Amino acid sequence: MAKVLDDKKKGHGHGHEGEHPAAPMVEEVSDFEILEMAVRELAIEKGLFSAEDHRRWTEYVHSLGPLPAARLVAKAWLDPEFKKMAVNDGVKASLKVGVDWIKSPPTQFGTPSDYCNLRVLEDTPKLKHVVVCTLCSCYPRPILGQSPEWYRTPAYRRRLVRWPRQVLSEFGLQLPADVEIRVADSNQKTRYMVLPVRPAGTEGWTEDQLAEIVTRDCMIGVAVPKPGVTSNVKLPVHRAIHPIEHHHS
Amino acid sequence: MSKPHHDRTHHAKKATNVGDPQCFKGQAGPAKFKAGDTVRIRDLPDFFYTRCQTYTRGMVGTVTLAVYESPAAEDEAWDNTDKPEWFYSVKFRQKDLWPDYPAAFANDTLETEFSERWLEKA
Numbered sequence: 001m002a003k004v005l006d007d008k009k010k011g012h013g014h015g016h017e018g019e020h021p022a023a024p025m026v027e028e029v030s031d032f033e034i035l036e037m038a039v040r041e042l043a044i045e046k047g048l049f050s051a052e053d054h055r056r057w058t059e060y061v062h063s064l065g066p067l068p069a070a071r072l073v074a075k076a077w078l079d080p081e082f083k084k085m086a087v088n089d090g091v092k093a094s095l096k097v098g099v100d101w102i103k104s105p106p107t108q109f110g111t112p113s114d115y116c117n118l119r120v121l122e123d124t125p126k127l128k129h130v131v132v133c134t135l136c137s138c139y140p141r142p143i144l145g146q147s148p149e150w151y152r153t154p155a156y157r158r159r160l161v162r163w164p165r166q167v168l169s170e171f172g173l174q175l176p177a178d179v180e181i182r183v184a185d186s187n188q189k190t191r192y193m194v195l196p197v198r199p200a201g202t203e204g205w206t207e208d209q210l211a212e213i214v215t216r217d218c219m220i221g222v223a224v225p226k227p228g229v230t231s232n233v234k235l236p237v238h239r240a241i242h243p244i245e246h247h248h249s
Numbered sequence: 250m251s252k253p254h255h256d257r258t259h260h261a262k263k264a265t266n267v268g269d270p271q272c273f274k275g276q277a278g279p280a281k282f283k284a285g286d287t288v289r290i291r292d293l294p295d296f297f298y299t300r301c302q303t304y305t306r307g308m309v310g311t312v313t314l315a316v317y318e319s320p321a322a323e324d325e326a327w328d329n330t331d332k333p334e335w336f337y338s339v340k341f342r343q344k345d346l347w348p349d350y351p352a353a354f355a356n357d358t359l360e361t362e363f364s365e366r367w368l369e370k371a
Contacts, residue, residue, distance in 0.1 A: 103266065109261055109265045110269055116269060116270070117270060119338075134302055161304065161346075164343075181356075182340075182359065183357075186361075187300050187362055188319075188322065188336055188362040188364070189270045189317065190338070
């Protein structure tokens, strides 16, 4: 609980340090955070795991990032045999980039919510995959790390299945009508990542160079790799005309 | 009266060093459907928990792959792992799922998974 509250305080900084005198903070803890704490405490009391297990697990999850997956894509672009393996058995292909879905997590049985089935969805010039979890926010964390905030929002989850082209264009990706867009709804034990098409202008590149342009968003499917683009899509921020004033008293 | 003993970590023990759903491999018997089969998603009642999306109920799609064996989510939610089933990936045409899907994008599709109980031949 203390950890959650500390994180919240950091989030409230907004670069205003020094401008306001220290004031008592009204803490905002969501229902889901309270639920998580309650379930976690019960699970520890019942002996399902210990508080130390939970800390180790949290540390492990926060150390993950999308780099191994980017390398998997770069390898697949360079080696057709590896690509075949990745498409047929994502868990096996992950081993080649240092991710053991079963044994890397401290649990030694995969991750309690991510399971151990990875499908690598291969794009072609006429087929574009994009991933969502309409029921919650399933995401291939062992190989992509933590999901971005927008991936977990009801707006993305509800709208992507029904209006995929509109949602993709909000991410700056517009595709011609003859390209089939295939939404993968991750509703059971399979986790998905997208293997995008290798873009023109990358001929002769090394694996390191290629991996740099394979961003997290490209592997969720809301963006396509481009030479020179090495960071995720930045959605425009529109400042409120009449912002809400926060009065801490 | 003594409480019946139930080992709440039995699932984790089964999956240790093997993985989940790998730990249920070979336990579901022969798969009823295969890639290419046309199937309809059944509209079964669900009690308290399901992972079969409402938007797929009654819809017709094509099996792309028999993916793995596992207890259905509706059983596993209650810690019942006695009867693993085959899971299938099924592909739908978006225009079949949503009546207002633009005709200009008739090629668009959606793929998602079902346990065997949710499928019938169409």
